[in-house]
Amino acid sequence: MRKFFHHPFFIRLFNWEYWPFEAVYVWTLPALAFFWLRARSFFFFTASNPSIKNGGLIGESKKDIHDILPEDVYPKTIHFPVGTPAEEVVKGTVSTGLFFPMVGKPDIGGRGRGVKILRSNEDLADYARKATLDFHIQAYVHYPLEVGIFYHRFPDEAKGRLTGIVSKQFLTVTGNGKDTLHTLMKSDKRSVMYLASLENIHRNNLSSVPRDGEEVLLSQIGNHARGSKFLDRSEWIDQELTDTIDNLSKRIAGFYFGRFDIRYNSLEELKRGEKFAVIELNGAGAEPTHMYDPEHSVFFAVGEIIRHWNILEKISRMNHKRGVPYPSFSEGVKIFTQDKEDSRKLDEMCE
Numbered sequence: 001m002r003k004f005f006h007h008p009f010f011i012r013l014f015n016w017e018y019w020p021f022e023a024v025y026v027w028t029l030p031a032l033a034f035f036w037l038r039a040r041s042f043f044f045f046t047a048s049n050p051s052i053k054n055g056g057l058i059g060e061s062k063k064d065i066h067d068i069l070p071e072d073v074y075p076k077t078i079h080f081p082v083g084t085p086a087e088e089v090v091k092g093t094v095s096t097g098l099f100f101p102m103v104g105k106p107d108i109g110g111r112g113r114g115v116k117i118l119r120s121n122e123d124l125a126d127y128a129r130k131a132t133l134d135f136h137i138q139a140y141v142h143y144p145l146e147v148g149i150f151y152h153r154f155p156d157e158a159k160g161r162l163t164g165i166v167s168k169q170f171l172t173v174t175g176n177g178k179d180t181l182h183t184l185m186k187s188d189k190r191s192v193m194y195l196a197s198l199e200n201i202h203r204n205n206l207s208s209v210p211r212d213g214e215e216v217l218l219s220q221i222g223n224h225a226r227g228s229k230f231l232d233r234s235e236w237i238d239q240e241l242t243d244t245i246d247n248l249s250k251r252i253a254g255f256y257f258g259r260f261d262i263r264y265n266s267l268e269e270l271k272r273g274e275k276f277a278v279i280e281l282n283g284a285g286a287e288p289t290h291m292y293d294p295e296h297s298v299f300f301a302v303g304e305i306i307r308h309w310n311i312l313e314k315i316s317r318m319n320h321k322r323g324v325p326y327p328s329f330s331e332g333v334k335i336f337t338q339d340k341e342d343s344r345k346l347d348e349m350c351e
Contacts, residue, residue, distance in 0.1 A: 006187075006189065006192070008192060008193055011189060011192070011193060012193070015294065016297070016298040016301070017224070017230075017292045017294060018193060019298075024298060024301060024302065024305075025305070027298075027302045028302055028305050028306055028309070031306040031309065031310075032309065035309060035310070035313040038313065038317070039313055039316060039317055039320075039326075041320075041326040042329065042332055043326055043327050043329075043331075043332035043335070044313055044316040044317065044320070044326060045057045045284040045312060045313075045316055046284075046316075046326060046327055046332075046335075047315075047316040047317075047319040047320045047324040047325070047326060048256060048257045048283065048284045048312055048315050048316045048319065049254055049255050049256055049257060049258065049283045049284060050254040050319060050324045051068050051252070051253050051254025051255060052064070052065060052068070052254070052255070052283045052284075054284070054335055055257075055283055055284035055316070056257075056258055056282060056283015056284045056285055056286070057283065057284040057285040058285055058335065058336070058339040059108060059335060059338055059339050059342060060108070060283060060285075061107050061108060061134075062105065062107050062108070062136060062280075063079045063107055063134070063136065065281050066079075066136075068252050068253060068254070068255070069252060069278060069281060070248070070251045070252070073248060073276075073277065073278045074277060074278045074279070075138050075139040075140075075141050075277050075279065076096070076097070076098060076138070076139040077136050077137070077138045077139070078092060078093055078096055078098070078136060078137050078138075079107065079134065079135075079136040080092070080128070080131075080134065080135055080136065080137070081134050082131050082132060082133055082134050082135065083131075084128060085128070086124075086125035086126075086128040086129050087125070089124060089125065089127075089128040089137070090121050090124050090125050090128075093124060093137050094121075098137065098139050099139075100118065100119050100120060100140075101117050101118060101119045101140045102117075102118045102124065102137050102138065102139060102140055103115065103116070103117060103118065103137070103138045103139075103140050104116045104118050104124070104127040104135060104136075104137055104138075105135060105136055105138060106131070106132075106133045106134070106135050106346055106349060107133055107134035107135055107136060108133055108134070108342050108346070109133070109342075109346050110282075110285065111223060111224070111225045112221055112223030112224075112225045112226045113225070113346050113347075113349075114133075114135075114346055114349045115221055115223070115226075117140070117220055117221070118137070124137070130349055131349060132345040132346070132348045132349040133342065133345050133346060133349065138279075141263040141277045141279060143263040143264050143265045143275065143276065143277065144265070145167070145263065145264050145265070145266070145267075146167075146168040146170075146228075146261065146262065146263050146264075146279075147165060147166065147167050147168065147233070147261075147262050147264065147270070148165070148166040148168065148259050148260070148261050148262070148289050148290070149162060149164075149165050149241075149245055149259065149260045149262060150162065150163045150164040150165070150258075150259045150286065150288055150289075150290070150308070151163070151245050151246070151249055151257075151258065151259070151260065152256060152257045152258075152311050152312075152315065153246070153249060153250075153256050153257075154256070154314065154315060154318060155256060155315065155318045155319055155322065156318060159242075159246055160242075160245070160246045160249055160250075160256075161242065162237045162241065162242050162245060163234075163288065163307075163308065163311070164232070164234050164288045164289075164290040164291075164304070164308075165232070165233045165234050165236050165237060165290060166230045166231065166232060166233065166289040166290040166292070166293070167230075167231045167233040168223075168228045168229070168230060168231075169228060169229040169230075169231060170217060170218075170219060170220065170227075170228055171190060171191055171194070171198075171217075171218040171219045171226070171227035171228060171229070172215050172216060172217050172218060173185060173188050173191055173210075173215075173216050173218060174210075174213065174214065174215050174216070175209070175210025175211050175212060175213065175214040175215075175216060176210075176212050177209065177210075177211055177212035178209065179209065180206065180207050180208065180209055181202060181205055181206055181207070181208050181209070181210060181216060182199070182206040182207065184210065184216070185198055185199075185202075185218065190227060190229065191218055191227060193227070194219075194226065194227040197226070197227075198218055198219070198227070201218070201219070202218070224289065224292055229294070230289055230290065230292035230293055231290075231293050232290040232291075232293035232295070232296065233290070234290055236267060238271070240271045240272070241270070241271045244270070244271060244272070244273040245260065247273070248260075248273070248278075252281075255281075255283070256315050256319070257283065257284060257286075257311065257312050257315050258281060258282050258283040258284070258286045259281075259282045259286035259287075259288075259289070260278055260280075260281055261278070261279050261280035261281075261282070262276050262277065262278055262279065263276065263277050263279055264276035264277075284312055284316075287305070288304045288305065288307075288308050290304070291304040291305070
């Protein structure tokens with residue numbers, strides 16, 4: 001019976017964190033309709049972060065975001081237009097002082113799609129050849145821990161607030177000295193949900209037998225779609241951390257709402273603003289990812305989404321009154337049409 005319920009179908013059925021996006025967000029539609037009416041715009045979110053395209057909901061360029069981030073807080077990054085010859089990418093990357101491993105990321109995208117750890121010139125060239133969108137190559141951040149911190153500041157207030165923290169536990173399995181890596185992945189309740197992707201990543205080591213007690217890291221990308229376990233650590237919010245993130249946020253012109261994804265060395269150092277790197281800044285489209293903690297119910301998740309959308313809509317209305325325009329209906333439709341086309345290209349890149 002235990003093996004029967006270990007099937008991905010039942011794991012997904014009884015664990016809402018694996019449900020399709022639509023199955024969770026459909027419950028937020030009444031609240032979204034209220035926000036549309038209050039803002040008198042279907043596309044109010046575009047005014048939330050005036051310095052980020054579309055407020056950062058969809059279609060924003062990571063290059064444009066890097067341009068507004070302080071250079072000292074994010075890892076060295078080189079941007080390339082799609083179609084750049086692979087040899088040019090390899091030469092341009094290595095000549096600027098980046099070392100392996102590196103991280104390849106599409107310029108537009110989310111949920112970890114198209115993100116890949118690159119360990120050699122061959123990986124780098126292959127990534128460039130398969131790119132269907134502009135992309136960038138980023139230095140790999142070796143800090144061992146990763147966290148997502150949700151922040152907002154109302155435009156008429158001097159200080160911002162933190163409304164959630166998620167700690168990301170990378171996907172691992174533990175060896176027993178007998179089973180192969182492939183068997184361990186298939187028998188683990190979490191890794192089996194990402195088996196096809198993991199089989200591809202570890203295709204050269206599937207038959208290896210990890211030692212008894214040996215912990216094998218299956219994914220180095222701190223994304224829920226890549227198997228990372230998200231743990232709600234909102235209890236870490238205190239004045240020191242709030243001040244550090246608030247001071248960082250105020251250095252980003254036109255940023256009021258979103259989530260910092262940060263690699264860091266220790267919580268104490270992060271609170272002091274030391275030994276950390278911002279690997280992603282997400283705007284209006286940022287999820288309160290602490291909701292994905294397995295201890296939380298889907299009702300908690302829906303409540304957190306609505307709570308953050310309420311803040312988002314208020315900030316957007318305030319910026320709109322200050323002169324930040326909303327797009328027309330036709331312009332808004334074009335935003336989503338372009339996002340659909342970008343998603344199609346991103347899917348091709350991930351094949």
